[in-house]
Amino acid sequence: MINQEYKKMLGKKSVIRELSEYATERAKKVGYENVFDFSLGNPSVPVPQAFTDQLVALAKSDDPVAVHGYSPSLGITSVREKIAVSLKRRFGLDYTKDDIFMTSGAAGAIAHALRAVTVTGDEVITFAPYFPEYNPYVNKTGAILKVVPPDTKSFQINFPEFEKMFSSKVMAVLINTPNNPTGIAYSKDTIEKLAAFLEQKEQEYGHEIYLISDEPYREIVFGHVDAPFVAGYYRHSITCYSFSKSLSLPGERIGYVAVNPACEDAALIVQMCGQISRGIGHNCPPSIIQLAVAEVADMTADLSVYETNMNILYKELTALGFSIVKPGGTFYMFPKALESDAAAFCKHALKYDLILVPADSFGCPGYFRMAYCIPTEKVRRSIAAFKKLAADYR
Known part of the structure; x- marks a missing residue:
């Protein structure tokens, strides 16, 4: 008999991975440039030469x-x-x-x-x-x-x-x-x-x-x-x-x-x-x-883009009414959803091709995670989608 414990885990797949896969399929239909995928923490800057x-x-x-x-x-x-x-x-x-x-x-x-x-x-x-x-x-x-x-x-x-x-x-x-x-x-x-x-x-x-x-x-x-x-x-x-x-x-x-x-x-x-x-x-x-x-243990890639992206998002999202503790590092942001059910909020965000991760599985219901390791120009263009999303909750 196969291991039943791991079989049960198939019904509890990573929400992050599922959303990332959704974003990939969605991009095939509407174009990569039109999907604002904040799901997966995959570095967006090149490795040092x-x-x-x-x-x-x-x-x-x-x-x-x-x-x-x-x-x-x-x-x-x-x-x-x-x-x-x-x-x-x-x-x-x-x-x-x-x-x-x-x-x-x-x-x-x-x-x-x-x-x-x-x-x-x-x-x-x-x-x-x-x-x-x-x-x-x-x-x-x-x-x-x-x-x-x-x-x-x-x-x-x-x-x-x-x-x-x-x-x-x-x-x-x-x-x-x-x-x-x-x-x-x-x-x-x-x-x-x-x-x-x-x-x-x-x-x-x-x-x-x-x-x-x-x-x-x-x-x-x-x-x-x-x-x-x-x-x-x-x-x-x-x-x-x-x-x-x-x-x-x-x-x-x-x-x-x-x-x-x-x-x-x-x-x-x-x-x-x-x-x-x-x-x-x-x-x-x-x-x-x-x-x-x-040989490169003391080096890093050019990580400055992450702080640039953070500052843009923090300024624009807080202006839209999102409650956020300002990040001090990484390439993640953790806003409070505009409704108590973060999963429902993130599902609603899909209407505007915003791929956001509800934080229930992170042990913090009511919040969502954004991985902003994406090109800065795309971060800037995502603000229009966030404005539409926020307007739905006014």
Whole structure:
């Protein structure tokens, strides 16, 4: 008999993917330029030329066996060394290669981190609004995901509710900053308060509590926004990173786990990740991508367009009456819908070929997410459609 649990999941497909597929089919009928697709967080700026040059050079290498062969189970040693050096230089923590494990993007990093520090029945806490895939990421490990209700005034951590939900069963806290879907970066005050609370609970319960920080948008921070490096504030922290957004490489599926060097058993956790791979069929990302990304680890694509798009949308949508906490990074915006039923609102928006994602699955009913990683000229043209949409609710 086939696995009934996964069969049931077929009826609960990602609303983001379904809307993206709808937008693609709609564009075939009315033209791509006429569909304002804010559904999928797919970077819209090109990869740096330096990465392409590295990839081409590697493909022409005199040592194709090394370039295209299996990498070691923890990742290519020289790649891990270069990433550790980059992190140490940028953030001041004493990372070495022994703290780095190469993964297939941030999702692969989270999959390993969760399995390294939890067992069946343990609890993992995250904060709404949150990336919906955290549900299978956590629950398929045997651990149980608990979601703290949002603070919709700021979208920083709702500490009163967090403290109520905390118990000795909590072995990990999973955060995402800058955040998908709000675009909000947790402030230094928020991270310091979180770290102090976790340290207190570690002493109270007599066991480590790990802070797993999901950071694919770490480099997309606007202006002078306060966006601290989380691992610098809490020693039992595990950073899960992806180059997908910083370098516009989502299709290459390349990232890493970085265990805080001050964490007890840091090197052991990385070694354990290699064994976890045996159970989930991870077996390392492609060697050629590891080697290429290591040479541009300190670089980013030209990310400035995202702040440009954010400023246009924030100004125009708030003028139309949308309530929005101004994003501090990423390429997401999280307005409140103009009716209580965000799903109905987003369905109504389809009338004007606006593809918006209702936030019920993000743990924040009444809101919707916009991924504004689309050309700026299209952002500008979308405003006319938003004006029509808003007029329907006056």
